[in-house]
Amino acid sequence: MTTIEAPRHDILDTTATGDNYLTHSRGFLSWALTLDHKRIGVMYLVAVLGSFLLGGVFALLLRTELLTPGRTFVDADTYNQFFTLHGAIMVFLVIIPSIPAALGNFVLPIMLGAKDVAFPRLNLASFYLWIGGALFTLYSLAVGGFDTGWTFYTPYSTTTTTGGVIPVLMGVFILGFSSIFTGLNFIVTIHKLRPPGMTWFRMPLFLWALYSTALIQVLATPVLAITLCLLIVERTLNIGIFNPTMGGDPVLYQHFFWFYSHPAVYIMIVPGMGIISEIIAVHAHRHIFGYRFIAYSSVAIAMFSFIVWGHHMFTSGQSGLMNTIFSLISFSVAIPSAVKTFNWVVTLYKGTISLTAPMMYGLAFLFLFTIGGLTGLHCATLATDVHLHDTYFVVAHFHYVMMGSALIAMIGGLHHWWPKMTGRMYHEGTAIAACVLVFIGFNLTFFTQFMLGSQGMPRRYYDYQPEFQTYHVISTIGAYVMAVGFVTTAVCLIQSLISGKRAPANPWGGASLEWQCASPPRHDNFEHQPTVGDCYNFAPVVWDEKLQGYVVDRALDTDMPHASHGSHSHGGGHS
Amino acid sequence: MSLIVPTILAQTSAPMTPADFWLPIGASQQAAGVDLTFTIINWICYFFFVLVVGLMVFFVIKYRGKPGARFRTDAPTHNTPLELAWTIIPLLLCIVIFWYGFKGYVDLSTPPKNAFDVNVTAFKWGWQFKYPNGAQSDNLVVPANRPVRLTMRANDVLHCCYIPAFRVKKDLVPGRYSTLWFQCDHPTGLDEANGYHLFCAEYCGTGHSNMNRKVLVLPEAEFDAWMTKQAAWLDEIPDDELYFKAGPKIYARCQQCHSLDGTTGLAPTWQGLWERVSNPNSTARFTDGKSYADLIGPGKEYATPQDYLRDSIYRPGQHLIAPFGNVMPTFKGQLNDRGVDAVIGMMQHLDEFDAKGVWKKAPPATTK
Numbered sequence: 001m002t003t004i005e006a007p008r009h010d011i012l013d014t015t016a017t018g019d020n021y022l023t024h025s026r027g028f029l030s031w032a033l034t035l036d037h038k039r040i041g042v043m044y045l046v047a048v049l050g051s052f053l054l055g056g057v058f059a060l061l062l063r064t065e066l067l068t069p070g071r072t073f074v075d076a077d078t079y080n081q082f083f084t085l086h087g088a089i090m091v092f093l094v095i096i097p098s099i100p101a102a103l104g105n106f107v108l109p110i111m112l113g114a115k116d117v118a119f120p121r122l123n124l125a126s127f128y129l130w131i132g133g134a135l136f137t138l139y140s141l142a143v144g145g146f147d148t149g150w151t152f153y154t155p156y157s158t159t160t161t162t163g164g165v166i167p168v169l170m171g172v173f174i175l176g177f178s179s180i181f182t183g184l185n186f187i188v189t190i191h192k193l194r195p196p197g198m199t200w201f202r203m204p205l206f207l208w209a210l211y212s213t214a215l216i217q218v219l220a221t222p223v224l225a226i227t228l229c230l231l232i233v234e235r236t237l238n239i240g241i242f243n244p245t246m247g248g249d250p251v252l253y254q255h256f257f258w259f260y261s262h263p264a265v266y267i268m269i270v271p272g273m274g275i276i277s278e279i280i281a282v283h284a285h286r287h288i289f290g291y292r293f294i295a296y297s298s299v300a301i302a303m304f305s306f307i308v309w310g311h312h313m314f315t316s317g318q319s320g321l322m323n324t325i326f327s328l329i330s331f332s333v334a335i336p337s338a339v340k341t342f343n344w345v346v347t348l349y350k351g352t353i354s355l356t357a358p359m360m361y362g363l364a365f366l367f368l369f370t371i372g373g374l375t376g377l378h379c380a381t382l383a384t385d386v387h388l389h390d391t392y393f394v395v396a397h398f399h400y401v402m403m404g405s406a407l408i409a410m411i412g413g414l415h416h417w418w419p420k421m422t423g424r425m426y427h428e429g430t431a432i433a434a435c436v437l438v439f440i441g442f443n444l445t446f447f448t449q450f451m452l453g454s455q456g457m458p459r460r461y462y463d464y465q466p467e468f469q470t471y472h473v474i475s476t477i478g479a480y481v482m483a484v485g486f487v488t489t490a491v492c493l494i495q496s497l498i499s500g501k502r503a504p505a506n507p508w509g510g511a512s513l514e515w516q517c518a519s520p521p522r523h524d525n526f527e528h529q530p531t532v533g534d535c536y537n538f539a540p541v542v543w544d545e546k547l548q549g550y551v552v553d554r555a556l557d558t559d560m561p562h563a564s565h566g567s568h569s570h571g572g573g574h575s
Numbered sequence: 576m577s578l579i580v581p582t583i584l585a586q587t588s589a590p591m592t593p594a595d596f597w598l599p600i601g602a603s604q605q606a607a608g609v610d611l612t613f614t615i616i617n618w619i620c621y622f623f624f625v626l627v628v629g630l631m632v633f634f635v636i637k638y639r640g641k642p643g644a645r646f647r648t649d650a651p652t653h654n655t656p657l658e659l660a661w662t663i664i665p666l667l668l669c670i671v672i673f674w675y676g677f678k679g680y681v682d683l684s685t686p687p688k689n690a691f692d693v694n695v696t697a698f699k700w701g702w703q704f705k706y707p708n709g710a711q712s713d714n715l716v717v718p719a720n721r722p723v724r725l726t727m728r729a730n731d732v733l734h735c736c737y738i739p740a741f742r743v744k745k746d747l748v749p750g751r752y753s754t755l756w757f758q759c760d761h762p763t764g765l766d767e768a769n770g771y772h773l774f775c776a777e778y779c780g781t782g783h784s785n786m787n788r789k790v791l792v793l794p795e796a797e798f799d800a801w802m803t804k805q806a807a808w809l810d811e812i813p814d815d816e817l818y819f820k821a822g823p824k825i826y827a828r829c830q831q832c833h834s835l836d837g838t839t840g841l842a843p844t845w846q847g848l849w850e851r852v853s854n855p856n857s858t859a860r861f862t863d864g865k866s867y868a869d870l871i872g873p874g875k876e877y878a879t880p881q882d883y884l885r886d887s888i889y890r891p892g893q894h895l896i897a898p899f900g901n902v903m904p905t906f907k908g909q910l911n912d913r914g915v916d917a918v919i920g921m922m923q924h925l926d927e928f929d930a931k932g933v934w935k936k937a938p939p940a941t942t943k
Contacts, residue, residue: 076781149778155749156732156779244750250733251748284638285646290653293662315735315776316746317753320684324677331669338623338665339658345630346657350650352640363631370627374620381616381672383609383679387742390735390776454597454613456739458776461784465772509646536652543643 020423024523035120036523040127041106042421045414047130048098055089056483058082063445063479066472069464076462080147081162083460087150088168092175093134095402096264098410099271100217101130101182104210107417108186110514110521111204113195113530118188126181129174136171140164149460151261152228154242154253158235166232173228176221179267183217186210197532201295204512204535205281205288208295209274212302216263216270220306224260227253251316258309266305268402270298272409273340276365279409279416280344282510283359284351287536290343297336304332314385323382330380337373341366352538356508357431361412364439365405372400375450390460393453396446404442411438411489418493419503423520426496434492437485444478504549509541511552591761602771602792603741603757605682610742612675619668683743686756690724693717697727697734697747697775699831700782703909710805711909713827715773715790717759718798724756730904735777738790746777762792765801782831809913817913818920819927819934825910825918826932832903836930842903843896849922852880862895870894884922885915 021038031039062082065072074082105123109116117123140146144163148156157165190211194203230241231253240246242253281288288294310318310326344366353359375397378384388394419425448471453459457468464472506515512535517526540556543549592601592610597617601610640646693715694705704712717723727736729747736755737744745755763769770789779786793801804811812820826835832842851857855868870876870883877883886893888910891903910918921928929935 076784080778080781080783147780153733153778159732160780244748249750251751285640286650287652289651290658292653293658315744317748317751320680323680327676327680328673331673334669335662335666339662341627342661343658345627345634348631348634348638350647351634351638352644352646353635353638354640354642355635363635366631367628370624374623377616377620377669377672378613381612381676383676383683383742384613384616385676386680386683386744387609387613387739389744390737451597455594455599456737456772456774458737458774458784460778463784465787538646539648541646545643 018518019522020518020520021523022423022520033124035116035124037105037109037116037120037123038421038521038525040123041102041104043127044097044102044105044130045421047127047134048094048102051089051093051134052098055086055094056486058086058089060479060483062086063476065462066464067476069466069469077147079462080460081145084147084149085141085145088137088146088172090402091150091264091268092172093130093137095268095406095410096175096179097130097182098407099275099413100186100210100213100267101126101178103275103410103413103417104186104206104271105182106421107514108189108207108210109193110420110517110525111207111512111535112189112193112198113513113526113532114189114193115524115526117185118192119185122181122185126178126185129178129181133171133173133175133178136167136174140167140171143167151257152231153257154231154234154248154250155244157231158243166235169228169232173225173232176225176228179217180221183214183221186214187218190214195529195532201292202532202534203295205277205291205294205298206271206274208298209270209277212298213267213270213274216267216302216305220260220263220267223256224264227256227260230256251313251318254313254316255309255318258312259306262309262312263302263305265398265401266301268406270301272365272406272413273298275409275413275416276344276362276369277340278510278512279358279362279412280347280366281536282416282508282512282515283356283362284348284353285509285538285541286347286351287534287538288343289347289349290339291536293339294343297339300336301333304329304336308333311380311385314382315389327380327382327385331377334373334376334380337369337376341370341373354508355432356415357426357428357435358412358416358508360432360435361408361415364435365408365412367439368400368404368408368442371447372397372405375400387456388453390458391453392449392457392459395459396449396453399446399449404446408438408442411435414493416508417514418496419507420514420519420521422497422500423503424496424500425503425507426492426500430488430492430495434485434488437488438482439485441478441480441482441485445475445482446478448472448475448478501548504547506541506550506552509538509543509550511535511538511541515550516552589758589760599739601740601742602761603738603743603759605679605757606740606742608679608682612672612679615675616672619672686724686754687722690722690756691718693723693725695725695727695736695747696730697736697786698730698828699732699779700775700786701827702736702773702775702786702788703828706802706805708802708806710802710808712805713824714767714770714788716765716798716801716805717790717792718795719762719792720758720760721795722756722758724754727753727755732779733777734775734779734786737774737776738771739774740771741790744776759790759792762794762797763790764793765791767791809911809917812913814916817917818924819936821914821917822921823928823932823934825914826921829918830932834930835925835928835932842899845922845925849880849919849925852883860897862897865894881919884919888915888918 021036065074065079146162146164146168148160148165190207233239234241234243240248242248242250277288277294308326308330310322311330314323378388379394379397415431452468452471457464503519505519513530516530540552541550542553544551589604589607592606594600598610601607692707696703704715727747729749734747735744736747741757743755743757745753747753767789770791773788773790775783775786809821832840834840834844835846837844837846851859852867857867860866871880889905889907891905892901895901927934927936
């Protein structure tokens with residue numbers, strides 16, 4: 001370990017005077033053509049949050065329509081477009097890119113102590129591919145939208161008369177390449193750009209999660225691309241692949257689709273799990289419990305994710321033997337998920353817990369993911385899934401995982417790294433109040449849907465039996481409560497940009513490398529190559545009253561990651 | 576028809592399970608097993624949920640730090656036996672759950688040999704149930720105390736037959752047959768209000784949520800009588816009442832493509848169809864350029880417009896009106912002469928029907 005001669009807060013306090021990535025260069029082109037992973041991350045973040053708003057509006061519209069059986073304010077065809085667009089936007093434009101491409105892009109190289117990702121140009125290309133895919137999706141709305149459900153099941157998707165099917169398939173195809181490029185970039189970055197001293201098992205767990213995710217992105221997404229191409233070929237050239245009237249097989253489509261889309265579920269949740277590992281350790285200021293089990297479980301989930309797709313098809317007509325095998329293997333995913341959950345909970349044991357906004361999201365995640373994960377048992381079990389498949393039970397289950405877990409983790413991560421990204425602190429009380437609103441609204445919306453589903457209400461229904469109405473009304477009220485929560489979050493974060501306090505380098509007391517550089521970071525992240533210790537050792541992290549932030553007291557421990565010593569004035573002349 | 580019920584099934588009449596917080600009434604023999612599995616999983620879930628969230632809340636309260644306080648450093652970083660325990664115990668539980676689910680599934684997917692067969696066809700957006708004696712119905716009517724096997728196919732896109740009270744569900748896939756079986760020991764009678772819901776659970780477009788029908792269960796003797804009567808339903812309607820009593824019921828199968836109000840769908844609208852077909856000066860052309868007058872008339876292919884319409888129902892691809900494609904399935908074997916008469920009669924009296932095919936001169940007859 002290098003010895004430290006100067007007080008560390010001198011190095012860290014570059015916020016007020018030093019150059020940072022936001023001020024490093026100015027003008028539209030300095031953003032549009034940037035190769036800086038932080039700026040690309042921020043651009044992704046803005047784009048993803050914009051899409052989230054759009055997907056959320058469709059969610060509110062469809063929940064409003066479901067207030068009453070029969071027509072509430074739109075007809076069946078419009079409702080079918082609402083749920084299709086809600087699903088497609090939330091899956092392909094929001095959740096899949098949200099954590100890896102937006103937060104991951106920003107944080108991953110800094111956590112590694114690197115200046116950037118391995119392929120900065122590929123990173124920018126991946127962003128513009130995302131923009132291209134999003135434009136195709138918006139274009140599909142302009143030419144009549146699409147009503148296929150986000151799953152594009154054939155033969156409906158090849159025969160429906162809505163005009164936007166081909167554009168949205170093109171859009172998703174392009175988005176897939178964006179996802180592949182990001183994954184590829186992260187794999188190479190983690191392999192090649194780790195600093196001296198950062199062995200695989202000294203990496204922050206968020207990086208293990210991003211690495212596992214990247215493996216799935218690179219290996220599974222091409223299958224989706226091929227499938228969508230075949231769908232386009234069938235629809236435009238009438239070549240029979242999936243449509244039985246032309247000699248095709250619709251069940252084959254389902255196999256192809258879920259071969260990607262089941263792993264895609266883990267593209268969505270595994271990075272969220274990584275964020276939770278960070279949030280819980282940092283805000284409980286305590287070494288993550290069972291580092292290796294959590295790290296291995298991320299990889300295990302990534303591997304198992306490839307061999308369980310058939311559990312989406314228990315009633316599709318695939319053979320009983322296949323159903324049995326897929327059911328058995330599906331349970332294998334439950335084990336690493338359970339391991340992670342127990343490890344997170346025990347990480348709170350004998351911690352020094354701060355109930356900050358990110359921690360509130362972390363606890364909300366634990367609550368919601370426990371429900372989402374446990375209800376997966378009902379769905380993996382053959383006899384019960386036959387009853388529950390394609391009902392609101394499944395809708396509730398995957399919203400608890402996709403939204404209650406993946407998206408809540410993303411919003412939690414956003415609050416966690418917001419001071420680092422923007423250099424500003426948000427109003428903690430408002431952020432926590434918003435989190436509580438979202439949490440209550442979420443449970444009102446989706447817990448009721450478990451009962452709806454187990455009572456027999458099928459999904460994607462415009463009209464329903466009157467006996468289901470009470471739960472639907474509660475669910476819709478919950479959706480609006482959640483919307484108020486998210487609007488409050490947005491107001492809180494935007495307000496922080498305008499008048500928030502300046503953030504210290506280390507507002508939460510983190511020990512990983514991103515808390516060792518300034519908030520916001522310099523253009524090249526670190527003045528000198530940092531050396532690395534145990535990123536979950538919080539013993540030397542102490543509160544500094546003068547900085548209103550945490551600093552590392554080297555006297556307390558030597559086995560710490562830290563930016564190498566140097567005066568901030570060395571880095572001030574870049575702009 | 577055979578009335579043989581194997582003694583083993585006759586003896587095990589399953590009691591109806593009432594609806595509770597989670598599950599609807601269970602009215603089939605398989606429901607109890609599925610519900611038991613569901614309940615076992617539920618209790619496992621309750622246990623782990625209380626454990627995880629309870630510990631979480633307890634730890635957060637107990638180990639909440641004071642602002643500015645030094646961090647505790649006495650916490651363990653790992654405990655391999657403990658971690659192995661919470662890997663292996665869930666694994667064992669999962670195997671138990673799998674086993675219950677598997678056993679239940681084997682029951683759900685193995686129809687007894689003597690099952691009563693019903694053929695099911697799903698289409699956008701409705702169902703047709705056909706019985707061994709040729710009877711057809713829109714609601715699924717089955718005998719009680721006897722295993723029933725549905726042999727199902729879809730005409731157009733994916734559909735899914737879902738009967739929540741029986742805990743059964745199976746996709747209908749175009750180009751394949753799929754089967755589903757159940758046995759219900761709780762007769763409902765023919766009143767739809769008492770029937771069990773039958774839903775389409777696979778998204779199929781505009782009318783997806785309107786594909787709900789009822790399963791009506793009759794005691795066996797009553798069922799046989801119903802089936803015999805149902806097979807002859809067209810014969811019981813007087814000739815001059817056919818077009819408004821049977822017509823709308825048959826039209827329900829045509830309305831997905833043929834509108835009554837002039838809207839162009841996948842096929843020609845019925846509005847003005849009779850006038851077009853019987854008018855020698857009609858400007859409509861077939862895909863080969865011929866007009867109605869070229870085909871219909873004394874000495875021509877069809878002597879009367881009625882002959883032409885009948886052939887179009889039985890052999891829809893024979894002559895296609897431009898610009899429509901050859902998409903209509905044949906109704907041969909599904910619609911007899913009286914059925915065709917009812918359809919043509921409805922076309923001739925279209926002004927007596929509203930745009931949905933309801934006869935305006937009288938309250939709509941309840942269809943069964």
